[in-house]
Amino acid sequence: MNALLITGARLLGRDAADILVADGRIVEVGSLEAPQGARVIDADGLVALPGLVDLHTHLREPGREDAETIASGSEAAAAGGFTAVFAMANTSPVTDTAEAAERVLDLGRACGLVDVVPVGAVTAGLGGERLAELGLMARSRAGVRVFSDDGRCVADGRIMRRALEYIKPFGGVISQHAQDPRLADSSACCHEGEVSGRLGLPGWPGVAEEAIVARDVMLARHTGSRVHVAHVSTAGTVEVIRWAKAQGIAVTAEVTPHHLALTTDLLVGYDPVYKVNPPLRPSDDVEALREALVDGTIDVVATDHAPHARHDKEHAFVDAAFGMVGLETALPVVSELLVRSGRLDWADVARIMSVGPARIGGLTDHGRPLAVGEPANLTLVDPDRALTVDAAASRSRSRNNPWHGRTFTGAVHTTIHRGRVSHTVDATTRTAEAEYAQ
C-alpha cells in the first residue's frame, strides 16, 4: 500500500493526532498504528494546514523560460507549502485560448508537484480591446474560472462590463490589476509622494488603483458578477472594498506579503529588487492593509510571484522589470509578521492562504478540512523554525528576491500534494520519499 502516516500533528480546532494518507486521500485521523510498509513523518510540534493555494503566480512558461518554468516554479511552490497555484496569463503566447490553457494545465500535471491552474486572459493578447475566448477556456479541460489581464489593467469600462456579464453564468471571476493607465502609465514606478519627488522617479499615485476599484465594484453590482482585486496596495482601496462588501457586492481582494511588510523608503538606494507593480507604499497604507486582512476586508494573501532574469531586472531603477519572487517566503513572512505578533492564528492562516483562495478560484480539491475522505493536500508548518532567506538557494530560476538575508520564524516543513510528499526539510523522510515515488 502507498501509505503515509503523519504522526502527532497539531490540527486546527482539535488535539494533536495522526493522519493516515493512502491513494491520494486522508483515510484515517486519530491515534494510529503505522500500517505495514507505510512511510512515517514525525510531525510532533508541527501545525497541519490544508495545502496552501496561491491565486496569483507568474510561471513565465511558455515564452520566458530564462526567468522561470512550470517545473522550477512548481518546485518553488511546493517548497513554499503550496499545493495549488494559479498561473497568470501574461506569458508568451498569452493564455487566451482553450488550447493555451490546456497546455499550461498539462505541463503542470507532467511536473506533478502542485496543481497548476491556468488563469485565462480577459482580452485577446492582453490587448485590452477584444474579449478572449472566455467561454471556450471555461469549457476546456482546464475549466478556467479565473480571468485576468494581470500586468495590464482592463481599463476600458465597456470591456470590463462585457467580461463580467460573460463569465457570470459559469461562476467565473475577473481578477483585476487595478491601474488606470491615464493616472499611472507604464513608466510610473514609485509611490507618488515625498520619496518619488526626492528620488526623481515617476510617481504612481494611489488614486490610479482606487479609481479602477471603485468603478469595478460598481460594475460588479450592476452585472451581479464577481470581481477580485489583485495586489491591493492602498488604504483608499481598502475603504472602497469595505464599503462595497457592506453593500453586498461580490468583491474579493488579495494582498501580497511584500505590500504587507515593505515600504516606499526602501527605494532610496535605487535597488531594482524593490521595483514592483503596484509600488511599495508608505507605512500608513501598509498598516491599513494589515488591518484589512485581519478584519476580513481583504480575503486572502497571494504572492504575485514575479520572477525576472538578471538581464531584465539588473538595470537602472527606471529601466528594470517590475516584480519580485515570493512563493518560498510567503508563509514565513505571514508567520513572522502576523502570527508571532498575535494578530492572526493558524486557523486564520488556513483561511487566508488556503480556504479563501480555493473558494475564490473555484477549486474543490483544496482548502478542505483535514478529515477522512478528503484529498490529501496539506502543509506541515514548523512554527518555531527560523529561516534565513538565501536568494541563491531558491528553487526559482530567478534571483529577484527582496527578502535575501532576512530571518523569519515559522517555516514550511513538509508539503503533501495529492498524497505524495512534494517537499520536505526532513532528511529521513526525503529518502523515504524517493522510494515512495517509485
Ligand SMILES: NC(=O)N[C@@H](CC(=O)O)C(=O)O
Ligand atoms: N507585479 C509585478 O510587478 N509584475 C508582474 C505583473 C503584475 O503582477 O502586475 C509580472 O508579470 O512581472
Ligand SMILES: [Zn+2]
Ligand atoms: Zn498585476
Ligand SMILES: [Zn+2]
Ligand atoms: Zn501579477
